[in-house]
Amino acid sequence: xxxxxxxxxxxxxxxxxxxxxxxxxxxxxxxxxxxxxxxxxxxxxxxxxxxxxxxxxxxxxxxxxxxxxxxxxxxxxxxxxxxxxxxxxxxxxxxxxxxxxxxxxxxxxxxxxxxxxxxxxxxxxxxxxxxxxxxxxxxxxxxxxxxxxxxxxxxxxxxxxxxxxxxxxxxxxxxxxxxxxxxxxxxxxxxxxxxxxxxxxxxxxxxxxxxxxxxxxxxxxxxxxxxxxxxxxxxxxxxxxxxxxxxxxxxxxxx
Amino acid sequence: xxxxxxxxxxxxxxxxxxxxxxxxxxxxxxxxxxxxxxxxxxxxxxxxxxxxxxxxxxxxxxxxxxxxxxxxxxxxxxxxxxxxxxxxxxxxxxxxxxxxxxxxxxxxxxxxxxxxxxxxxxxxxxxxxxxxxxxxxxxxxxxxxxxxxxxxxxxxxxxxxxxxxxxxxxxxxxxxxxxxxxxxxxxxxxxxxxxxxxxxxxxxxxxxxxxxxxxxxxxxxxxxxxxxxxxxxxxxxxxxxxxxxxxxxxxxxxxxxxxxxxxxxxxxxxxxxxxxxxxxxxxxxxxxxxxxxxxxxxxxxxxxxxxxxxxxxxxxxxxxxxxxxxxxxxxxxxxxxxxxxxxxxxxx
Numbered sequence: 178x179x180x181x182x183x184x185x186x187x188x189x190x191x192x193x194x195x196x197x198x199x200x201x202x203x204x205x206x207x208x209x210x211x212x213x214x215x216x217x218x219x220x221x222x223x224x225x226x227x228x229x230x231x232x233x234x235x236x237x238x239x240x241x242x243x244x245x246x247x248x249x250x251x252x253x254x255x256x257x258x259x260x261x262x263x264x265x266x267x268x269x270x271x272x273x274x275x276x277x278x279x280x281x282x283x284x285x286x287x288x289x290x291x292x293x294x295x296x297x298x299x300x301x302x303x304x305x306x307x308x309x310x311x312x313x314x315x316x317x318x319x320x321x322x323x324x325x326x327x328x329x330x331x332x333x334x335x336x337x338x339x340x341x342x343x344x345x346x347x348x349x350x351x352x353x354x355x356x357x358x359x360x361x362x363x364x365x366x367x368x369x370x371x372x373x374x375x376x377x378x379x380x381x382x383x384x385x386x387x388x389x390x391x392x393x394x395x396x397x398x399x400x401x402x403x404x405x406x407x408x409x410x411x412x413x414x415x416x417x418x419x420x421x422x423x424x425x426x427x428x429x430x431x432x
Numbered sequence: 433x434x435x436x437x438x439x440x441x442x443x444x445x446x447x448x449x450x451x452x453x454x455x456x457x458x459x460x461x462x463x464x465x466x467x468x469x470x471x472x473x474x475x476x477x478x479x480x481x482x483x484x485x486x487x488x489x490x491x492x493x494x495x496x497x498x499x500x501x502x503x504x505x506x507x508x509x510x511x512x513x514x515x516x517x518x519x520x521x522x523x524x525x526x527x528x529x530x531x532x533x534x535x536x537x538x539x540x541x542x543x544x545x546x547x548x549x550x551x552x553x554x555x556x557x558x559x560x561x562x563x564x565x566x567x568x569x570x571x572x573x574x575x576x577x578x579x580x581x582x583x584x585x586x587x588x589x590x591x592x593x594x595x596x597x598x599x600x601x602x603x604x605x606x607x608x609x610x611x612x613x614x615x616x617x618x619x620x621x622x623x624x625x626x627x628x629x630x631x632x633x634x635x636x637x638x639x640x641x642x643x644x645x646x647x648x649x650x651x652x653x654x655x656x657x658x659x660x661x662x663x664x665x666x667x668x669x670x671x672x673x674x675x676x677x678x679x680x681x682x683x684x685x686x687x688x689x690x691x692x693x694x695x696x697x698x699x700x701x702x703x704x705x706x707x708x709x710x711x712x713x714x715x716x717x718x719x720x721x722x723x724x725x726x727x728x729x730x731x732x733x734x735x736x737x738x739x740x741x742x743x744x745x746x747x748x749x750x751x752x753x754x755x756x757x758x759x760x761x762x763x764x765x766x767x768x769x770x771x772x773x774x775x776x777x778x779x780x
Contacts, residue, residue, distance in 0.1 A: 331514055334481045337501040338508040339579055340531025345502075349527075353518045 196411065203408040211405040216390065221413065224387040227302060228370035231309035235317040235366050240359065243321025244347070248330060261318045264311050272311055273379025280307055280380070304381030309370035316365035324358025325351065360425040368418060433457055434583055434615065439477060439487030446473045447639035448484070455583070460609050460616045460631030464623065464662070470639040471619040475585045478617065480504050491582065502531070507576030511588035513568040515560035521571050522547075522556040528579035546574045550604070566597035573605075577612070586618040590625060602628060623663065627651075635659050656779050657699050666748045667702035671777070682777055685742025688717050689775045697780030706774035707749035709736070709759070709767045718772040722747065724765040727756065736761065738769055747771075 211217055245251075246258060264272060280287040280298040290296040298307055328351050336346035352359075374388035382389060387410050395403045435454040441447065448470045455461045465471050476482050478489065480501035488497045496504055515524050522543055529539040547553040550570045560568060569589060576584055589605070590598040602625060609616055620626055626633050627647040635643040635650065635658075643650055643659035654660040660668055669684040673691075680691040682698050689700065715721040722738035725746060734756050737746045749769060755761070 329514060331510055332516065334476070334479065334501065335508055335510070335514050335575075336516075336527065337481070338479055338504075338506055338581075339528030339575065340502050341527075342502055343500070345531075350516055354516075 199404070199408050199411055203404050207405040208408050208412070211409055216385070217387075217406060217409070220385050220387045220390040221410075223302065223305065223384050224371050225413075227305040227386070228309055228313075228367050230306050231313055231370045232317070232363050232367040234306070234310055235314045236359065236363055239314060239317035239362070239366075240321050243318050243362075244325050244351075246318070246322040247325035262315050264313075265315050269312060269373065269375030270379060273308060273376030276307060276311060276376060276380050280304070299380050300383065301381060302384060305377050305384070305386055308376040308380045309373050312373050312376060313366035313369045316369060317359075317362040320358050320362025320365065321355070324355035324362075327358070328354045357425045360421065364418065364421045364425060367421075368414065371414060433490075433492060434478065434617075435490040436474075436478070437488045437490065439484045439489065441473060441477055441482060441484045443473065443482075446470045448474050448477060449639040450487075451636075451639070451641050453634060453641060453644070455615055455617055457615055458613045460606075460614075460618065460629055462626040462629050462631060462633045463617060463619045463636060464621060464626050464633055465636035465642075466662070467621065469636040471636055472587055473639075474636065475508070475587050475617065475619055478583070479506050479508050479585060505579075505582045507579065507581035507584045509569070509572045509576050509584070509586050509589050511592050513560070513565075513572040513592075515563075515568055515571055515575070517560050520557055520559050521552065521563070524560070524571055525556075525575050525578050527575060532579055542578055546578045549577075549608075550574045564597075565593050566601060569593060569601060570604075573608075577608070577614075582615065584614050584616045586616060588620055589618065591620065591622065598625075606630065635662060637662075652703065653776055654701070654778055660699070660701055660778055665701050666704050669700045669702075669744060670780075671698045671700045673698055684744070685740065686715065686717065686720050687743070687771055687775065689777055691777050699778050699780060701776045701778055702747060702771050703774040703776065704735070704748045705733075705750045706771075707747070708770040708773075709749055709751060709755070709761075710770055711759075711768065712766045713768045715768070718770065718775070720747070720769045720771060722767055722769050724761055724763055724767065727761065727763065729753070738767070740769070 242261070246254065246261075267275075277284060277299060279285050280290075282288065282291055282297065282299060284299070287298055290298065298304055332350055332354075333343075333346040336350045337343065341349055372388070374386075374392060377386055378389055378392070385393070387406075391403060391406055391410065394406060433454055433456050436451055439451050440449050446468065451474065463471050463474065473482065477484055480496070480499055480503075484497060488495055490496065491504065516527065519527065525543045525546060526539050529542060534542065543556070544553070547556055550573060552567060552570050552574060555563060555567055555571065560571070563571065569592075573589070586605075590601055593601065605616075605618075606629065608614060616631075618629060630647075632645060633647055633650055634641060637658050643655050645653075650659060651663050654663055654665065657668065669687070671682045671684050674681045674683070676690075678690060682689050682691045682700060684700050687700060687702065691698065710719075712721065713719070720738075720740045720743075722740045724736055725739045726735075726737035728735040728737075730750075733750045734753055736749045736751055736756075738749060740747050747769060751761070759767075761767070
């Protein structure tokens with residue numbers, strides 16, 4: 178067990194050391210000054226809001242799909258589960274290029290959308306949302322599916338025997354029992370979305386997200402100049418992540 | 433009246449095959465059968481969670497085969513209670529009342545009434561995870577009853593409880609059935625539970641209705657070998673069948689019986705408590721000369737195992753302890769077993 182403990186400690190150190198180093202070796206005054214920069218504030222707002230919209234959209238479509246995967250048997254189910262996981266394994270620059278071929282200005286869907294409806298889904302804010310949605314969707318779908326699988330379907334049968342419709346049973350029984358799992362999935366999707374750079378940079382380099390800005394500053398001005406921005410982003414991400422995790426963690430036995 | 437008319441439903445793991453069954457108003461039907469026989473599937477077909485591939489389901493002569501559960505007015509209680517863990521007991525009980533056009537005052541009154549009936553008034557503000565198994569099951573029964581269902585389905589409602597609690601709840605269920613004039617279908621694998629509920633019993637085997645009757649019918653006159661074995665029959669023998677002028681002569685070794693027009697493989701069952709042991713005398717048909725080969729004290733009676741020439745396995749007879757003492761029965765004793773009134777013929 179001692180060997181296991183040492184291995185575990187090394188792994189934790191590997192995660193925590195760069196984070197602590199970044200947090201404690203950056204002067205707070207420089208972080209505050211960076212936060213006041215209009216370009217930074219705009220990038221933060223774009224990143225957080227686009228990630229939020231991507232998370233909402235992924236919940237809107239991911240909850241029904243997760244429920245179907247948890248409850249129904251159908252031909253090709255394993256294939257659907259594989260497809261849902263694909264964005265996790267595809268390199269994100271490739272994902273960006275693939276999305277560009279569909280939603281880009283000359284893309285299969287992008288071109289007619291632009292021509293007929295004047296809707297553009299690349300090189301703008303919606304391109305960022307699209308890229309974030311693509312990389313974050315698996316987390317919502319898989320968390321929803323796992324959460325729904327933990328609720329005995331007979332619980333819904335009982336609700337229906339008492340008069341609830343299928344949708345009524347879903348909203349009055351299943352959702353109250355799974356909202357923490359759904360929230361966990363949403364947190365991971367949101368976290369994945371704000372950290373996304375590869376596909377975002379390809380489908381919509383402008384307007385700049387915080388990662389695009391960070392990448393640009395690092396290229397042009399180097400490590401020292403970028404450090405306060407990196408620290409600021411880390412602080413924002415940690416604050417939201419810790420806050421939402423606290424809500425999503427059960428406080429007492431519920432079952 | 434609830435009626436299943438030639439209902440079939442095939443699932444990969446379970447099936448119901450060509451089941452016709454009816455439950456009269458106010459009746460307490462118990463369904464028994466081995467694990468995997470399709471008992472729960474049958475309940476869920478009645479409930480409307482699944483729909484039959486073939487056949488129809490009627491409630492009060494209205495075809496409800498395609499109706500969803502929320503439109504059938506049938507209550508369901510599962511073995512593992514399935515209380516809604518995010519709701520306290522009073523909100524669990526009131527869950528179905530929202531769909532019954534029940535105002536808040538009326539809902540409160542009905543929850544209070546059912547809680548008093550089931551002795552759970554003191555639990556109304558507790559959450560399910562704080563309740564014992566017996567309390568949970570009372571709440572689950574109350575939750576189903578508060579909506580006044582026309583049929584109550586109970587899926588192994590007592591099997592997760594300890595013996596004492598199960599016994600108390602069994603008596604309460606009987607009382608509820610008689611006082612509220614409930615129509616109940618109760619699934620169990622526990623034969624003594626099935627017998628004690630006092631109503632008709634349906635035996636399901638591989639999704640088919642194998643036998644239906646009162647507990648006494650099924651114990652004394654099981655229609656099939658499976659039913660006989662399921663209800664714990666002893667002295668079961670494959671019979672030879674011979675056509676005679678008066679019908680069919682069914683026999684095994686020295687045991688013979690007349691039968692009407694039964695077809696297929698036939699068996700003879702000899703009720704051990706109706707075998708009469710007599711002092712050794714001349715052997716005639718159904719008066720069998722036997723040797724005592726084992727005596728087992730079963731508490732209220734003694735099981736005597738007898739070797740009978742011509743029977744493929746020993747014959748068992750139940751006698752009183754007094755009989756054993758007064759007749760000086762011991763290993764090796766030679767006696768005559770009169771089985772004339774103990775024979776029952778059944779299908780394979």
